[in-house]
Amino acid sequence: xxxxxxxxxxxxxxxxxxxxxxxxxxxxxxxxxxxxxxxxxxxxxxxxxxxxxxxxxxxxxxxxxxxxxxxxxxxxxxxxxxxxxxxxxxxxxxxxxxxxxxxxxxxxxxxx
Amino acid sequence: xxxxxxxxxxxxxxxxxxxxxxxxxxxxxxxxxxxxxxxxxxxxxxxxxxxxxxxxxxxxxxxxxxxxxxxxxxxxxxxxxxxxxxxxxxxxxxxxxxxxxxxxxxxxxxxxxx
Numbered sequence: 001x002x003x004x005x006x007x008x009x010x011x012x013x014x015x016x017x018x019x020x021x022x023x024x025x026x027x028x029x030x031x032x033x034x035x036x037x038x039x040x041x042x043x044x045x046x047x048x049x050x051x052x053x054x055x056x057x058x059x060x061x062x063x064x065x066x067x068x069x070x071x072x073x074x075x076x077x078x079x080x081x082x083x084x085x086x087x088x089x090x091x092x093x094x095x096x097x098x099x100x101x102x103x104x105x106x107x108x109x110x111x112x
Numbered sequence: 113x114x115x116x117x118x119x120x121x122x123x124x125x126x127x128x129x130x131x132x133x134x135x136x137x138x139x140x141x142x143x144x145x146x147x148x149x150x151x152x153x154x155x156x157x158x159x160x161x162x163x164x165x166x167x168x169x170x171x172x173x174x175x176x177x178x179x180x181x182x183x184x185x186x187x188x189x190x191x192x193x194x195x196x197x198x199x200x201x202x203x204x205x206x207x208x209x210x211x212x213x214x215x216x217x218x219x220x221x222x223x224x225x226x
Contacts, residue, residue: 004154036217043116044155044204044217089155098143098208100215102155 002027006090006103013080013110021075021106023064023090031092033057033066033073034100038087047075047088080110114139114207116218124224130193133221135205140185145206146178149220155204161188195225 007022025033035047035057048057053068062077073090090103115138125131135144146158158178159167167180181189192199205218 041219043219044206046214046216098145098213098215099157099160100155100206104152104154 002031002092002094002101004090004092004101004103006088007106008104009087009106009108011106011108013108015082015110015112016079017110019075019077019080019084019108021088021090021108023073023075023103025071025073025090025092027071027092027094027101029095030068031094033064034091034093035062035064035073035075036089036091036102038089038105040086044089080108082110082112084108085110114141114209114216116205116207116216118205118218118221120221121219122222122224124226125195126226127196129195130191131195131223132189132191133203133205135188135190135218137186137207141207141210142185143208144182144188145208145215146180146188146190147204147206147217149202149204151200158190158203192223195223197225199223200225 003026005024032051034049036044037047038044048059050057050066056065064073064075087105087107089105091100117136119134144161147155149155157170158173159169161167161180161182163182179191202220202222204220
């Protein structure tokens with residue numbers, strides 16, 4: 001079946017540190033891949049996405065590259081800010097379906 | 113984009129009771145989804161609710177436990193029936209934007225069952 005495994009949290013970093021949150025997936029066919037973010041007290045928001053192999057999604061300084069050979073979609077940011085503190089969810093969606101399969105989420109706390 | 117409002121945002125309920133969660137969208141959408149996020153777990157799709165048809169439930173979820181209404185293109189309700197402590201979760205409403213198919217989520221309804 002389809003599944004997403006992402007790095008266990010919580011992750012605590014100092015401001016301006018480098019961030020990596022690992023995400024790997026299992027899926028039939030060629031899924032689309034997503035990172036969603038949930039800021040405290042808010043709903044999930046789409047952060048970035050990639051729809052085919054070698055695509056790089058980017059937004060707000062975050063990047064993730066769709067790696068088919070390693071079935072991965074790791075989230076990275078070169079210099080995190082306190083405002084990046086949130087829970088990050090990796091997710092996949094199979095072609096022809098609107099259903100998302102989520103990872104468990106990784107809580108990130110960035111300290112000043 | 114779509115703005116989604118869910119009510120209640122949180123509630124504490126007694127075992128054996130039922131609670132209805134409302135989801136209101138600021139635009140007309142065809143597909144609406146209900147997800148559950150149990151403590152420490154990922155989001156799990158409960159069902160897909162399309163206007164004018166019966167909801168489609170995922171494996172492990174049944175209509176008797178989670179009846180869903182979809183009376184029009186901007187509104188849906190999810191009822192959690194005969195609640196037990198295992199139903200303590202965050203329940204999220206989601207919609208697919210026409211055209212892009214991008215999914216938008218409400219803030220969630222946090223239920224605690226005692």
